Amino acid sequence: MNLVDLITTGRGYVTRGQFLDCGYSDRDIRAAVRSGLLRRRRQGVYVHAATFDVLSPEQQHVVDVRSVADKLGPAVAVSHQSACAIHGAAMYGTRLDRIHVTRLDGAAGRTAHGIVHHEGQVVRDDDLEEIDGMLVVKAPRSIFELGTTGSVESAIVVMDSGLHLALTTPEDLEELGRRFESWPGARRARYAASLADGRAESPGESRSRYLFRRYNLPVPELQVAIHDESGELIGFTDFGWTEYRHLGEFDGKVKYGGLVGDPRTPQEIAFAEKKREDRLRRQLFGISRWTWHEIAPSQEAATVRRIEGELHQSRRLYTRNRLIIPLS
Template sequence: MAMSSGRGVHESDGMEDVFLALAAHRGGYVFRHDLIDYGLRDRDIRAAVRAGHLTRLRHGTYAPTSLVTPLSPEAKHVLIAYSVLDKLGPGVALSHHSAALVHTPQSFGVDLDIVHVTQLSGRHGRKEAGVVFHVGDTTEDDLVEVDGRLVVAPARAAFESACRSSTESGMVTMGAMMHDGKVAREELEQLGATWERWPGSRHARIAIRLADGRSESVGESRSLFMFWREGVPRPEMQVIIRTEDGRHVARSDFAWLLYRHTGEFDGLFKYGRLNSYANDPGLAITEEKKREDLVRSLMLGMSRWTWAGLDEKRRGRTARDIMLGLEQSKRLYTRNATYIPLFV
């Protein structure tokens, strides 16, 4: 990539290192004026973008492509949100979805193209250039500092986000924060009572009631929403399956104890906290087959579903299949059963 600039930079050799150094100074991104101050011209910046050395995050804001490419959509949103906050300066804090994503990397169904900030000065709310400016009754107790920036505290961020999204989305955010110990259900319930007249608060309060901190993924939280929405009995979560002599067989995402039935969102039982063979699909399948055979030998039925089965157009069918499995397991395994090898 040829460049012409006030600093006499004519070759691309070393420019990627320059971009990385400039971005590191700001925490992962660089403003246009940083590049201009270094000696580049707008045509140089455009050339760097075309060559794949820089990625445009928003107007006047860039990041080294090598840093942006590995980021999840949620992490990329946080990077952009930080750049917005830094440009706006004092008097604003990240809020709503943007603050929630600072506190947890898990989300579903939120608009990641919009950055949300709350103005601490009480000015009128507005929306401009992909940023929504909120006005709220925010005190110091509602704010925390993360990476040197003001961010709405976890509980309030989760509630704000849930008010502006679906119940399912709110469950994902709240479940993730509860799982990580960022919030307690009691905190969320108190906010729900305090702000019961907020627009969207009904969705948020339902999400509080349905969210579960034992959920370990977006898919598990969405599965809980599917059970509620489609009338499937609410199961226990992260249930340990053992043999009669107490030997650990597997850990199931969901278990309907009275039906002697288990459920797996991603299709695989877990041994311990993580799948030890995640990097060896063949061995994972072999070990999974052994666990499945052992689970079935303990007179336990099972249902499996994947991300596609949670789609709004397909979740009704998924739920019906689960219900059929529950009834079948109840008929086959609860009659004359003398023990239940499940321990929550």
């Protein structure tokens, strides 16, 4: 097998031992690393640079997880953010530079060589499943576990994603909150679970909703359907404030390069969105828009003040002498 075939097949990574078994030497490996063909991820673990570099951070993390789980075998189960990455749950503000596993062999918890070993004293058989040849903590528990380790905001993001993707349910999260009541961080995770909403379609929407709560803005409805005078559906908006006749849109989902799989050019997408917004405004709604940059910590206060002002402006313009019908 030639070098390129070896490194682009299999489980996304190749070990030094596999190279040597195929007749390559350490000199060949070093030359491939110097040329940029290979990238070293861990001691004795390499990836094909061109294939690996186009992966998302979460997908890259899954490759690293495989290399660790394959080596450690049934003594551990992949857990916390590493398990969330395998299940496909979205994450925000979560470090992916370490692999998280839970010990199943009674070994003590420790951190070594970029691997966080969690003690597995309360792991049941029904907490685990096999995915791609690895033992992995099931999605509901891994999502709740991650919620105990970070901020409320990051917990809401992963829980919203888990609910939206049907990886977990509110009942799952509530039961886990009771089961792990004494865990460090469990109170924070339970609070996040009480706010989680599967209607959120992106981390930006989840973060925006928590931002509104922190700054005491009125609570919006999510994924609001708006119809025109004839009853035709114009579209869904991320947020809607009924009593203010105001809509909100998080613009992080549309990039300058367009949506993945969307054949339209960025200009065509922008034009279509402008037409949609004009139709929404003709139904006597105000609209606020914001981006990732505008909900960054350095910008969030100004963004909230702007949205609050636009809410009150819409109420002045569109609710005077008007019967308010709840959005649906």
